[in-house]
Every structure is written in structure tokens, then in C-alpha cells.
Amino acid sequence: MFKKILIANRGEIACRVIRACREMKIGTVAVYSDADKDALHVRMADEAFHIGPAASAESYLRREKIIEVAKRCGAEAIHPGYGFLSDNAEFVRQTAEAGIVFIGPPPAAMEAMGGKISARKIAIEAGVPVVPGTTEPLRSYDDAKETAARFGYPVMLKASAGGGGKGMRLVESESELKSALETAQSEALASFGDDAVYIEKAIMRPRHIEIQVFSDTHGNHVHLGERECSIQRRHQKVIEECPSPINSVEMRAEMGACAVQVARAVNYVGAGTVEFLVSDLDRSFYFLEMNTRLQVEHPVTELVTGIDLVREQINVAAGARLSFTQDEVRWSGHAIECRIYAEDPENNFLPSPGRITRLKIPQGPGVRDDGGVYQGAEVSIYYDPMISKFAVHGRNRDEAISVMQRALAEYEIGGIKTTLPFFREVARDAEFIEGRLDTGFIPRFNERKKRPVEIGQDDADIGIIAASLAFISKPASAGGKNGVAPSRWVMAGRLAQLSK
Ligand code: MV4
DSSP: OOSEEOOOHHHHHHHHHHHHHHTTOEEEEEEEEEGGGGGGHHHHHSSEEEEOOOGGGGGTTTTHHHHHHHHHHHHSSHHHHHHHHTTTTTEEEEEHHOOEESSSOOOHHHHHHHHHHHHHHHHHHHOBOOOHHHHHHHHOOHHHHHHHHHSSSSSSEEEEEETTTOOOOOSSHHHHHHHHHHHHHHHHHHHEEEEEEEEEOOSSSSEEEEEEEEETTTTTTEEEEEEEEEEEEEEEEEEEESSSOOOHHHHHHHHOOOOOOOOHHHHHOOOEEEEEEEETTTTTEEEEEEEEETTTTTOOOOOOOOOHHHHHHHHTTTHHHHHHGGOOOOOOOEEEEEEEEEEEEGGGGGEEOOOEEEEOOOTTEEEEEEOOTTTTOOEESSSEEEEEOOOOHHHHHHHHHHHHHHHHHOOOOSSSOOSSHHHHTTTOOOOHHTTTSSSTHHHHHHHHSSSOOOOSSHHHHHHHHOOOOOOSSOOHHHHHGGGOOOOHHHHHHHHHEEEE
């Protein structure tokens, strides 16, 4: 086993990896930019090295510099986390040349799944259903017109090099096709330096359901079940769950087998995720793409399977066999994760950097918080504003939601705006509670919020509301026991009761 690992990342995921290393008695090396000299991951690691200015291109993305630090401090392996260098095949090759183990898949598997067209071809070859569409880039407008007519509108134009919705266009009729194709191609060229665009039939109101896969260097490939990630904002996941409210044991086995086929087809190693679009109508599923890294939402899978994915990644990278077989994987209960961002939900989710003046993380049964900040820490403008991942676990979805409601009311973050108030509302939203989580959830949720609250016509109702408001907003001396002010979580609890 490795004696020392360098973590080429920051924030909550760097802290998450450091925790796994500590449990495995492996030394940890952090790297940091000017903006992160007081960051939590730097405080947690055994050693820390400065690698450059705040801008990621000059720090967390500097491949040679990071490898040089690893060599200098004697780290035998590098964990890339997610984002930054985690999908960079060139970096993987460079680490190998330097005699350092990259904790992740081989570069060839990364490249095979890097392009959507290439990934679709591999999935088809492996006998896995893909969204009906082409497996070659569109050659011309005429080509696009013919192809779209063949599959039938509405269609999606997608950039082969794209991801996360970039270079993606919904086209509802032929009259929109020409300009949509031009925009998609130029957007793809500008964003990825590759203007290859292909067509897929549009699946209406799909769900995004993904399968966690794991492979070792001995040819073993297993799946750890699904995650439901349909609640997204601007193609960013916001809430993730395991299991999906719509999946059955049979569907998990079917999707899992398909995901394993894809992993096997590219000789995958380590943690990976195979994404599917699932039609809400007939629950048919289609391969979308494969993410060749540990993902942000991995904790919900860990909570339900009890398997530590980071520990497993490190074991597999060191050449060990998977510590479990497919038959040994058991799914227990239900987990839900909320991504807490330093963003203002009242102001179109505008980033809200600044100092965290107060931080109280919920505790008690069924709660897990993967944080990257501390009280007094500064949230900078340079990086992704996700500051913590808050996850709950219960015996079933209803219990998980009740833990979520209780714990979100306990959670306090002061000094900056966060998405906590948004999650408190979602946790009490009827559609969320029913599990109606197709891609239209957020737009419908926003519409529901815009409508004025209908208070009862009855005078009695208004009286109760008025009395309650007066009660909860009483000054400190009157509200609490023995003349002591009720704490903020008591107040939050009362507010929550009122909004039931
Ligand atoms: C689609 C689609 C409908 N039909 N592809 C792909 C990347 C992801 N971020 C959005 N993607 C979609 N691809 C076809 N053929 C609809 C979406 C989509 C979506 C998918 C899952 C969850 C949320 C979504 C929000 C908008 C669009």
C-alpha cells in the first residue's frame, strides 16, 4: 500500500480524500493556491505545498508543477478528486512517466469515453441501448435536415466534445434547424475546439439516472446501483438520491448489467459512472455518457451500500482486487444529498463570496456533511462555489426526507448567502415528497413559488397565522424558557411547523 498520497484538488473533495487516507494510515500531501493558503484541506493534510496564484490555470491545473511536488515529497500516488485534472488523459500519462500512480482509470478508457460520439459507438458495440440518433458528426445542413426528418422532431443537437449541456440545442421543427445547427457548431468550436455535432431524438421530460461502477486491474467489474440526479439547475446537479424513487430491483439489475458492459468494453479501472436518460413514460433507459472519475454525489451510494468508494479507489490503484463481489453488494435504506452552494437563491443563484462568520452543521442520526470550509473561512470567487455536501440517510425515502427537514432546520451558515433556504423549501415541496423528479422539476417548482400563498378564507385561519407570527417573532426575552431567548434552531423548527 502507498505510504503517501498527494491530493491534486481543493475544497470538500480534498478533505474527503484526506479522511480516507487517514483511516488507511496513509500520509497526505495537499497543494494550494494563493487563495487557499488558509483553506481547510491545507489544515487537514500532513504536508502542504504552494503551487501558484489563485487562477486554476496557474495552480490546480499545472500538471508539471504538481508532479514535481509529488516527486519532491515522495508521494507514490496522486488522487485527482473531481474536476481540475481528473479527466485529463495527458496528465495520467505524465504521472506514469514520472513513476507515480494516478488514482483513476487508464488514459485510453478516459479518451474512449471523452467524446460522446465515440462513447455511443462503444455502448452500441457492447449491446447497450443508446438514445436513437447518429454515430457520425453531421456533415452539412442537408445532412442534418435529412437525419432529423428520419428520427422525427423534436431532436437534440449535441456537441460530441460537450458535456454538462454545453453545445446542446433542442430543435422542435425544421424551421429552427439551420440556426440551431450553426449556433451548436460555433459554440462547440469555441468551447472545445471541436465543432463535431450529432443528432439524437429528444426524450421528453427524461430523468437522469446514473449507475456507479467499479473495476479493478484483475478484470473484475461490478456496479453499486443507481443515483437519481434529475433535479438540476443549468445542467448542474442540485439534489441526488440513492435509490431512484422510480427504480425497481429489476431495473437496477438491468441498468447495472448495461453499465458493467460499458466498463468492461473500455477495460475500465477504478470508480466510474455510467449516465442514462430514463423516459418517465415507459421507463425505457438509454446510455448517455460515462464519467471517468469519482463524482460529487458519491456519498449517497456510500450511505446506502456501506462501501467507502475512496478507500476502494486507493486499494484498486495499489493493485488490489475489489474488496467485494457483485453478490455481496447490499442496498439498505434511502439517501439524499443537497449540494450547498455559496449562492443567493433569492437573487438568481448569484455567487455569494465572503467570510463565513457562523457555521453550525447539523448532527444526530442519519446525517453526513462533507464540508470544505470552517467558521471563519473565506469563500473566494476563484473556484466552484460549492462549500459543502449535506446528505441524509433513512430506512426509506419518507424517513430520509424527515431527517432532511429536521437537519436543514438545524443548519446555520452566516456571513454569506447559501442555497440552504432553497433546500428547506424543496424538502417540504409536495412534488418532491411524491418523487416526481423529471427534468421539469425545477421550472415547475419556481412557478409554484411565484404564485402568491393562498391563506384560508376563514377568519380563524388568519387569526392563527397572525398569532403564530407574533409568537415566533417575539423579542428574545419573551419567547424562550426561563427568560432565555430561543435559539435559532428552535425558531427554525417553529417556522418549519408553521409552513407544514
Ligand atoms: C437529452 C435530453 C433529452 N433528449 N438528450 C444531457 C446532458 C444533461 N446535462 C442534459 N441532457 C439532456 N439530454 C436527449 N436526447 C434532455 C437533457 C436534459 C436533462 C437531462 C437530465 C436531467 C436534467 C436535464 C435538463 C435539461 C436537459
